[in-house]
Amino acid sequence: MTVRIDPSVNVLGGSLQLCSSDPMTGFMRNGHCDTCAEDQGNHTVCAVMTDEFLAYSKYLGNDLSTPRPEFRFPGLKAGDQWCLCAGRFLQAHTEGVAPRIRLQATHQRALDIVPLDVLKASAVDAD
Numbered sequence: 001m002t003v004r005i006d007p008s009v010n011v012l013g014g015s016l017q018l019c020s021s022d023p024m025t026g027f028m029r030n031g032h033c034d035t036c037a038e039d040q041g042n043h044t045v046c047a048v049m050t051d052e053f054l055a056y057s058k059y060l061g062n063d064l065s066t067p068r069p070e071f072r073f074p075g076l077k078a079g080d081q082w083c084l085c086a087g088r089f090l091q092a093h094t095e096g097v098a099p100r101i102r103l104q105a106t107h108q109r110a111l112d113i114v115p116l117d118v119l120k121a122s123a124v125d126a127d
Contacts, residue, residue, distance in 0.1 A: 008034055009108045011119055019046035019105040020081035023074050033083040033107045041085040042113060046105035048124060049080045053092060053099040062088070081105075086113035093118055100124045 008016040021031040027043040028034050035044050047053070054065045054076060064082065067075035076082055081102065090113055092098040103123045110119065 010104050011106050011108050012103055017105040019083055025083045035109050043083045044086050044107035044110040045084045045089040046102040047084045047099040049076050050099050051078045052097050056097045086110040090114045098122050
């Protein structure tokens, strides 16, 4: 059984919004960047994929663009929204290849790793 470790609150203090249901994302595959004790990767940042970020991720060994039917994973393309590990987002930010993100769909636990000003600098929904 998966137990959430904190409420579904976004980094702005509001209710966590849906990140994506097509493709279905989230550690719990519920479309939200929710987290739980089993989520060791902190998959809490709702990111809008870019070709540049997908190539970067593949270069680092996490190929998000190739379909994996055995895992019911369609492969991502530019424009898709996906719950990223907070650490990978911060790494991509440092390297200058971070994707845009949706703050209202990014879980507050991302703040354990990524400062709010860094998240806001990449936000598509900064309001």
